[in-house]
Amino acid sequence: MFTGSFALLHRALRLDARLLQTHLFRVSFAVLIYFSLVWAHVTSLSFGAPGLKLFESLTYLNLGLITLAGISFFATAISEEKEEETLGLLKMAGINPIGILLGKSTSRLVGAILLLMVQFPFTLLAITLGGVTLGQVLAAYCSLTAYMVLLANVGLLSSVVQRRGSSASAVTVIVLILYFSAGLLLGGIRLGLTNSGAVAAGSGVDRKLQSLAELGSDASVLTRLMAIMATGFSESVFGFQAASNVAAAVVCFLLAWAGFNSFTRDWRATSALSPHRAWPWPRSRGARRRPQRHPLVWKEFQFITGGFPAIWVKLVAYGLMTLSILWAADRYYAYSLDRAALFVVFAMLGLMVVESSLYVSRIFHDEWRERTLPLLMMLPIATPRMVYSKVAGCLPALLPALLWLLVGCAILPDGVEQIGKALILPSRWFYALVIGLFLTLTGFFSLVVRWGALPLALAVMLTGSAFGGCCFSPMLSFLMSVGDQAVGVEGAFLCVDIVVALLIAGLQFDIHRRLEIVAAQ
């Protein structure tokens, strides 16, 4: 039964060993560990307990990297075989579903667990430096390993269910959001229900909701790690979080196994399973407008963002979301309208960032995957115009979120003033530029890596912001000390804005170059 699994495991390990990016990832991980050591040393000069600082930074670094790996590395285990159309060959080779599942997931899990194990000596150094005990170290690693096992299996299940790696990653992100916010969500629902009087405080339902919220919170690795980092931690090494995460992982694996055959059937074999037929809106020629003067804009708008039907659906959905936030804030939580409007603004901003990053991750990558880039590059259109036409095609899709964002701003008493500030203050441009940099990075990585451009861009941005923060803080302090504080802050932000804008321009230039390389491949 496991012959196929070992063959797949062997192949994956050999493949990983040959890939340059595997080694680059390991080197960058080692650099981050050394950076954590330096950071612990620097902070210990002012705050003490260098061991705890080192241990904290290492643990949270691991948490971040495991999460990113879950979204990209683990969530493409089966979907990459589907996209390369090699899953059928594996089945024909007589490897049974459990063999494929184990073979594809264990290699990734083994690689990730090895990275955790390799750091163990550094964490023992943290004990020597002081401020942390062996029990805390063991509990933290136990907790992280359980979380990793859970993520690997959630990713595996997503990649079995979804046909494409990007959608598997998206499903994993949604599950992760639910995982981390389960306690908060259940607590919020309970609070709303008791505030509105729908559920009596202290009643059986209220107590059940409260215990569910506590369980949701306890199952989160974040809650567990915070408890482990607290001084005087003396709980068991293998806590509820580890047990619940491993149990959930087993359930996910069993579900992936049970659904493997039905979800991995070739969609071309039966027209009913075709993803194109499953598209909710009409596909006939008459249903879409014809391309006019800007065909690339038309193509991206219709096929990446979903066209007008998607706009209408989002307009209604985001509108309902806005109304729900305003209504729930008033009805259940007794928040002021201003505060509720602020929630709306942040929700819509978040949606705009998520939407735009998803579009950017696809506009080049889909062409690369469908091997249509040579055809586009051979059009009598300059490459920059082609790139910006594609971006322009995605912009109308952001209009629904933008509309409800403006509604939120209109409700806020100083909303118009804030919009004005966003237009003139370099400190506000900074946020837009950082988002612009993130989107450009995503577009760039989508032409470099076959899967996981979005998580990779996110990881680079997080690392970059850590380093950037270290460099930016002294400059900010210096400029503030020179003259007027507000002017100093804006001046410092202007300098940073210029650096970020230059980075964006450089990356965009490289995207053009990269497009030419990929088209000629």
Next chain:
Amino acid sequence: MSFSSSRSSPQAAQAAPAAIDVTNLSHSFGNRWAVRNANFTVQTGSLHGFVGPNGAGKTTSLKAICTLLAPHSGTVRVFGQDVVLHSKSVRRTIGFMPDHFSMYRRMTVYEYLDFFGAAYGLTTAQRDRVIKDVLALTDMESRRDDLISGLSRGMQQRVSLARVLVSDPDLLLLDEPASGLDPRARIELMEILRELQLMGKTIFISSHILSELAELCDSVTIIDVGRIKYSGSMQALLQKNAEHPTYILGVQGQWPDLAERLQAVPGIVSAERVEGRPEYRIAFDWSVLDTSGLLRAVLDLGVTVVSFAEERRHLNEAFMDLTEGGLR
């Protein structure tokens, strides 16, 4: 049919610059030369085959011609224009069909062609007319509203060819257009290509199916290990190394001394019986004897002739002679 046919007349072909003129083209990937000092010319209005073993440098040369790859050295001119310096105007004159399916599978056939028509700057009315024409030419009218993802391989190949034709290019660059097609689809594709040549298009076709290329093409370039081994007319290639034209004579009945009697005829260089068949292979000297003279001489010998045909080398043989075997 509304395609332009300005290059169709032989006079125009004489006056116009070569459709493709490759001079000292070299390109390497790392330390491996994909193409090295390649020189060849494709005449306007011709159907030119481009043949070579796997890894010979065909696709690299094609990509350099179609402006996707800037060569490391040498020049490539399409209708007299340098592909690096005037890539935009060159792109307007060429239609490239890659060796893999490059399709927007979520579009319908009509949308796909409409999109490329618009990208080439055609107006809606022009697109309507051209799409109608190319669909008729490729026999895809009945599938115009079908999703591309639902089409068979042969049909996708037809759509791909239709896409190439939408912009009405003068030069078609086709990389392995018949690969993976069933015999019927392959024959139909070849018929379409012949029809396109009659419309005045220059067709540069890279293929492994040598028998079909031999029938279809009037000129050919053979490339191996990045070097051009032959470039010229198909006729000359198939007769190459045959110092004297050779004919096969089929006779009725037994003629024990016919070979000797034939050899005695002035102008006949050699005559031998084909092993196991009632046929004779006769080589003769053009300067002394022509084909009709040869036939007359044979009939004068009192032989009952049942067949008389020129023996030509197959393209496969020429290909095997010119290229090296083994992996590279």
